[in-house]
Structure formats: C-alpha cells, structure tokens
Amino acid sequence: MLFAAVALTAACGRVARMDVNMSDARSAEVTVRLLDMNKYQILDTVSVDADGRFSYKVPVTEGQPEFVYVFYKDTKIASLILEKGDKVTVNADTLGNYTVEGSEESVRLAHVEKEYAAAVKRLNELSSRLSAAGDVEEALELRRLTAQEYIRYYRECVKYVMGNAGSLAVIPVLYQNFGDNLPVFGQATDAIHFKNVADSLERKWPESKYVKALRKEAERRFGYLELDTRISGAVEIGFPDIELPDIMGQKHRLSDVDSKVIMLYFWSATDAAQKMYNIDVLAEVYDEYSPKGLEIYQVALDPDKAFWAKAVKEQNLPWVNVCDSRGGNSPYVSSYNLSVLPVAYFIKDGEIVNEQAVDEKSLRKVLDKLMR
Numbered sequence: 340m341l342f343a344a345v346a347l348t349a350a351c352g353r354v355a356r357m358d359v360n361m362s363d364a365r366s367a368e369v370t371v372r373l374l375d376m377n378k379y380q381i382l383d384t385v386s387v388d389a390d391g392r393f394s395y396k397v398p399v400t401e402g403q404p405e406f407v408y409v410f411y412k413d414t415k416i417a418s419l420i421l422e423k424g425d426k427v428t429v430n431a432d433t434l435g436n437y438t439v440e441g442s443e444e445s446v447r448l449a450h451v452e453k454e455y456a457a458a459v460k461r462l463n464e465l466s467s468r469l470s471a472a473g474d475v476e477e478a479l480e481l482r483r484l485t486a487q488e489y490i491r492y493y494r495e496c497v498k499y500v501m502g503n504a505g506s507l508a509v510i511p512v513l514y515q516n517f518g519d520n521l522p523v524f525g526q527a528t529d530a531i532h533f534k535n536v537a538d539s540l541e542r543k544w545p546e547s548k549y550v551k552a553l554r555k556e557a558e559r560r561f562g563y564l565e566l567d568t569r570i571s572g573a574v575e576i577g578f579p580d581i582e583l584p585d586i587m588g589q590k591h592r593l594s595d596v597d598s599k600v601i602m603l604y605f606w607s608a609t610d611a612a613q614k615m616y617n618i619d620v621l622a623e624v625y626d627e628y629s630p631k632g633l634e635i636y637q638v639a640l641d642p643d644k645a646f647w648a649k650a651v652k653e654q655n656l657p658w659v660n661v662c663d664s665r666g667g668n669s670p671y672v673s674s675y676n677l678s679v680l681p682v683a684y685f686i687k688d689g690e691i692v693n694e695q696a697v698d699e700k701s702l703r704k705v706l707d708k709l710m711r
Contacts, residue, residue, distance in 0.1 A: 354396040355421035357407070359429045362391040364411055367433075371395055374406035376552055382407075399423040402546050404444065404507055418452050420444035420507050447508035451499070455515055458492040462517055478697045486678040489517065496523055500532050504539040510549055513556075520607050520640045520666050520680055526673035530560030563670050577690035578603075579674035583638065583661035586648040591636075591659050593686075599632025600709045601686040605677055608641050608650040613681050617654050620699045624706070625658055631710050634658060640680065642666040685709060 361367070367387045372379040387393050399405050401423050409417040409431070416431045419439065427445055431437035435456075439445045465485045472478040500509050513533060515523040524532060534557040540550045581593040581603075593603065604621075606613045625635060635658035641647040647662045663669040671677075675684065683702070685694050687709050694709070696702035 353398060353400070353423060355399045355405075355407075355423060355425035355427070356394065356396050357409075357419065357421070357427045357429055358392070358394045359387075359409065359417065359431060360392050361387055361411070361416070361431050361433070363432050365389055365391045367411065369393070369416070370410045371397070372408045372410060373397075374408065374549075376548070379408065397421055399425075402544060404544065404547065406448075406507075406511075406549070418445075418448050420448050444507055447503065447506050448511070451508050451512055454495070455512075458488070459517065461488055475697055475701045479695060482679065482697070489521070489678045493523055497532065500536060504536045505543060507540065507544070507547075507549065509536050510540075510553060513553070516667065519609060521678065522667040525667045525669075527560070527564045527670045528673070530557060530564045533557035533560055560668070563665070563668065578684075578686055579671070581636070581638065581661075581671055583663050585659070585661050586651055591661055593636050596634050596636055596659065598634035599687070600628075600634075600706065602633065602635045602706075603675075603684040603686060604635055604637045604681060605671075605675070605683075606637065606639055606681040608639050608647040609643070610680070614650055614654070616681070617656060620702065621658075622654075622656070624699070624702060628706050628710065629658075633706060633710070637661070638663060638671065640666050640669055640672070640677075 359369075361369075364387050366389055368384055369387060370384050371382045373382050374380075382397065383395065385393050385395055397405060397407050399421055404420055404422045407419045407421050408415055409419075409429070411433045414433060414435050416433065416435050417429045417437045417439065419427060419429070420442065421427070422442070422444070425442050425445075427439055427441035429437055429439050437449065439449050462485065465481055465488065469478060469481040469485065472481055496512050496515070500512055503509050513524050513529075513536065517523065533553065537550065537554045537557045540547070540553065544550050578593070582590050584590050593601070606616075608614060621635065625633065637656070637658060637660050639647045639660070639662040641662055642664050644662050644664045651660045663671060675682070683696050685692050685696075685705060692709065694705045696705045
C-alpha cells in the first residue's frame with residue numbers, strides 16, 4: 340500500500356491538471372492538443388459532462404513546460420502553458436472566449452492571443468474595404484491605414500517582448516503572421532529580439548524544446564541580418580540591391596537591369612488575384628511599354644518555390660522573374676518596408692521615384708509620366 344501511494348504521488352507530480360467549464364457545450368466533445376513545434380498533436384478527445392465540465396491531466400516533464408490547446412470542433416477555445424504540477428481552471432465558450440486561473444504563463448498567453456485576434460480582425464476589415472475600394476485615392480488611403488495598423492501592432496509587440504522576455508508566452512508573439520507572407524517580426528533587425536528572448540528563457544528552461552527551437556531561429560535570423568547590412572551599405576545606387584534566382588536557378592541582380600524605367604514588383608503566386616493581374620494587366624502593359632524602355636523585375640515572396648515556378652511557366656511571363664523562398668523572413672521585406680502584397684516600386688536613373696500604382700489605370704499613368 341505504501342509503494343502504491345508513493346507511485347501515485349510520483350505520477351501526479353509528472354502531470355498538470357486542467358478543469359474546464361463550458362456551459363454552452365454540455366455533453367459535447369472537445370479535443371486536447373499539444374503544440375509539436377509548428378503543428379498540433381492531438382492528445383485526446385474528451386467528453387464534456389451534462390453540467391458543461393471536464394477535467395484532464397497532461398503529462399509534463401520537469402523543466403519542460405508544454406503548450407496545450409483545447410478545441411471545440413475547429414475552434415480553439417483555450418490556450419495554456421502548463422508546467423509540472425500546475426492546476427488551472429478555465430472558463431470558456433464555444434466561440435473562443437475564455438479566462439484562465441492558476442497559471443501565470445497561461446494568463447499571459449491568453450492576453451497575447453486576445454490582442455493578436457483583435458489585430459487580425461482590424462487588418463481583415465481593412466483588407467475587405469481595400470478589395471471594395473472604388474477609386475485610386477480610396478485604395479491608397481486604405482493601404483496607408485493598413486500599414487499604420489501593422490506598425491502600431493508591431494510596436495506593441497516589441498514593447499511586450501522586451502518587457503516579458505523571461506516568459507514562454509513571448510514565443511508565440513515572435514512567430515505571429517498576418518497571412519502567409521507578412522510576419523509581425525519580419526524585419527532583419529528582429530533577430531535581436533529572438534536572441535534576447537532565447538537568452539532569457541534558456542536561463543530558466545534550458546531543456547525546453549521550444550526554447551531550443553527559438554535559439555536555432557535566432558541564429559538563422561542573425562545570418563540574414565548580416566546580409567541585410569551588406570545590402571543597406573550599397574550606397575552607390577539609390578535603392579537596396581536585390582539578387583535572387585529565376586526558375587532555372589540563375590541569379591539576377593536588380594542593379595544589373597539596364598532599362599529606362601524599372602518596375603520592381605513584389606507579389607505572391609499563392610494569391611489567385613495576383614496571378615490574374617500578371618495576365619490581365621502586366622502582360623498587356625509590358626507589351627506596350629517594353630519597346631519604350633520598361634523592364635519589370637518581379638520578386639515572389641513564396642516559400643514554395645515549385646508552386647511559384649509552375650505559375651511563371653504556365654503564364655509564360657517574359658520579364659525578369661525571381662523568387663525569395665524565405666517569404667516574409669526575406670531581408671528585402673525590411674529593406675523595402677513591405678507591409679502588404681502586392682507592392683510596386685519604380686526606378687528611374689538609378690533612383691526610386693515617388694510614384695504609386697494600385698491598378699491598371701494608375702500604372703499606365705505612372706509609366707506615361709516616367710517615359711517622357
């Protein structure tokens with residue numbers, strides 16, 4: 340009996356317990372999932388009792404906290420950071436609103452996710468308004484507001500990261516994205532934040548798989564920071580130079596393009612509307628203006644290079660097409676202050692000119708002006 344009691348005590352010490360109340364999901368089923376680096380691993384499917392409650396114990400190793408999530412159908416209803424011995428109480432609903440008690444790390448994570456969800460909602464609303472914009476002036480204003488919102492949220496995140504560098508809840512903040520190609524921490528200099536957080540977390544959780552992965556990411560980003568420094572030092576030309584491979588793997592340097600006017604165009608082949616813009620607008624514009632001295636240097640920010648290459652081949656695009664498979668982590672995102680895609684810049688006489696184009700009409704107007 341004594342042996343059994345000791346064994347039970349030891350087993351209980353290797354778990355974290357959560358008690359969840361879901362008054363609007365009585366007798367339903369939820370899934371408990373574990374964050375396995377960049378994907379979810381389902382731990383269990385749990386039945387909610389008739390009173391809307393359930394309890395669950397998660398195995399947790401000493402010194403290796405776990406990110407644990409509760410899902411109702413496809414909706415994430417609670418996010419937790421659980422350490423060995425934690426006992427947390429969660430009050431949640433099926434819409435994803437929740438509160439948590441009993442774990443300071445989980446409380447911080449709840450705050451982080453609430454702020455992120457609000458930012459995503461604001462940017463989605465601006466994106467919808469941009470899609471429905473009736474004229475160029477309205478579209479330009481909405482682009483400005485979108486960039487302003489992105490910068491505001493980024494600054495808030497930097498402030499939070501710097502003030503909570505010793506909390507595991509900072510890790511998800513560093514990896515937040517707005518869509519596939521716009522990470523919140525996408526600037527080359529953000530490598531400093533990754534390193535500082537990794538340094539702080541290693542002192543408390545040196546064996547954590549999440550902290551070890553963060554350290555690798557910090558080292559990778561510092562490599563890009565060095566590249567960005569070299570690019571920024573190219574003062575002999577009036578723009579940050581770019582050198583990237585085409586579909587055949589041959590590298591093309593932006594500064595080597597010898598044309599009267601260069602249209603530098605950042606895009607993503609994963610966006611159907613941007614793909615159609617190639618055919619419906621750029622192809623016709625290129626045919627008309629390339630004899631007058633126009634060249635397009637088109638940069639895809641796509642991690643899936645095979646998908647991008649297939650799109651370029653299928654569309655038979657005649658201008659310079661290159662791809663940066665680092666996507667939103669590309670150093671050129673910060674070099675050109677990219678906040679949304681697509682974006683066009685115009686280079687004439689070795690300098691970026693202050694002109695903007697958001698549709699075919701405004702594009703032709705800019706080119707007519709620059710080709711004089």
